[in-house]
Amino acid sequence: MALTVAVTGPTGEIGTSVVRALEADERVARVLGMARRPFDPAARGWRKTEYRQGDILDRGAVDALVGAADVVVHLAYVILGTREESRRVNLDGTRNVFEATAAAERPGRLVYTSSVAAYGYHADNPAPLTEDVPVRGSSEHYYSAQKAACERLLAETTEGLDVYVLRPCIVAGPDATVLLRNLPWEQAAPYVPEPLRRALGLVPGLRPVIPDPGVRFQLVHHDDVASAVVAAAAGDGPPGAYNLAADDEITMADFARAVGAYAVPVPSELVGVASALVDALPLVPAKAEWIHAVRHPMIMDTGRARRALGWTPRHTAHEALTTMTTR
Ligand SMILES: NC(=O)c1ccc[n+]([C@@H]2O[C@H](COP(=O)([O-])OP(=O)(O)OC[C@H]3O[C@@H](n4cnc5c(N)ncnc54)[C@H](OP(=O)(O)O)[C@@H]3O)[C@@H](O)[C@H]2O)c1
Numbered sequence: 001m002a003l004t005v006a007v008t009g010p011t012g013e014i015g016t017s018v019v020r021a022l023e024a025d026e027r028v029a030r031v032l033g034m035a036r037r038p039f040d041p042a043a044r045g046w047r048k049t050e051y052r053q054g055d056i057l058d059r060g061a062v063d064a065l066v067g068a069a070d071v072v073v074h075l076a077y078v079i080l081g082t083r084e085e086s087r088r089v090n091l092d093g094t095r096n097v098f099e100a101t102a103a104a105e106r107p108g109r110l111v112y113t114s115s116v117a118a119y120g121y122h123a124d125n126p127a128p129l130t131e132d133v134p135v136r137g138s139s140e141h142y143y144s145a146q147k148a149a150c151e152r153l154l155a156e157t158t159e160g161l162d163v164y165v166l167r168p169c170i171v172a173g174p175d176a177t178v179l180l181r182n183l184p185w186e187q188a189a190p191y192v193p194e195p196l197r198r199a200l201g202l203v204p205g206l207r208p209v210i211p212d213p214g215v216r217f218q219l220v221h222h223d224d225v226a227s228a229v230v231a232a233a234a235g236d237g238p239p240g241a242y243n244l245a246a247d248d249e250i251t252m253a254d255f256a257r258a259v260g261a262y263a264v265p266v267p268s269e270l271v272g273v274a275s276a277l278v279d280a281l282p283l284v285p286a287k288a289e290w291i292h293a294v295r296h297p298m299i300m301d302t303g304r305a306r307r308a309l310g311w312t313p314r315h316t317a318h319e320a321l322t323t324m325t326t327r
Contacts (some may be wrong), residue, residue, distance in 0.1 A: 003028050004065050005073060007032065007073045008035075008072075008073070009077065017253045036053070058096075074094065077178070098157040102160060112165050113168065113229070117293065119133055144183045166228055166232065172221065179324065210255065218249055220320065228309060228311045248317045250321055
């Protein structure tokens with residue numbers, strides 16, 4: 001088996017690790033990486049990888065990419081953007097990738113990185129979440145709603161393909177700092193009314209303080225997501241959905257310590273109030289919607305990835321956090 005793997009989004013926080021892992025896997029002969037902005041594979045030490053300039057909104061570019069591959073890995077996505085930009089790229093662009101892959105003769109396998117957010121932030125979510133829990137999304141958070149919509153789209157568009165859906169929790173590590181740069185509290189702070197901001201510790205002058213509603217989080221290192229993507233790309237286990245997270249969990253207090261802040265316990269009801277306000281207020285930028293992500297614990301069971309895909313995370317959540325903040 002000498003696979004040609006097409007990757008959309010090869011320069012992202014996950015994409016960079018994925019290409020590195022594909023480069024290192026002897027079952028992979030060639031990697032075709034498509035992004036809008038140019039990159040030089042040789043400058044990154046990549047020898048099997050070729051750059052393809054293209055936008056997933058351009059069906060012709062997508063057809064040309066996937067038509068030359070045995071396996072398609074779809075990573076390109078807008079995580080932090082406006083509702084409109086994210087809708088176009090994430091829904092229209094993803095539809096292009098799914099439909100083009102299904103229509104092309106050569107590829108037999110599609111790997112798509114969904115997210116824990118696809119389950120939606122619901123009070124009645126089981127703990128832990130297994131892959132059998134329906135992906136309902138949360139309509140008040142664009143990213144969650146789009147992740148759930150993309151999974152429904154997969155079911156509609158990819159008949160005949162072996163489809164692997166990976167659902168990572170928040171990804172961290174030296175090459176993945178989105179959590180650090182975009183803590184939900186930071187994004188939501190300007191849109192929460194002043195008295196509530198004070199109660200939540202969101203006043204810039206009072207930093208570094210991070211409110212801790214007691215919700216626990218999972219993290220996964222980008223290299224561990226990459227090893228799952230490679231296992232799926234090589235067909236190491238049956239097609240299907242796989243949750244991805246490290247073994248341990250972190251608290252807001254752990255996070256605060258890692259970023260040199262300190263955590264102040266706040267009642268979890270306050271997060272619910274802030275979340276309801278962000279949902280109710282008109283003209284709230286999409287980024288503020290990330291506050292919904294912390295209103296309920298979202299702990300996933302990762303047994304299926306271990307048993308069926310042979311996946312073992314090499315890094316703990318604490319390591320992922322520490323390496324993210326000490327880079
Ligand atoms: N990071 C996390 O914590 C996390 C957690 C769970 C799931 N995920 C999922 O994992 C996937 C990859 O995430 P990431 O963190 O690597 O994202 P990222 O760092 O934002 O990278 C996005 C990549 O997609 C490319 N891209 C964006 N729009 C494009 C377009 N219209 N056409 C072609 N390429 C485009 C970007 O390159 P150009 O801008 O140059 O085009 C870049 O290579 C996403 O589906 C994300 O939702 C991420």
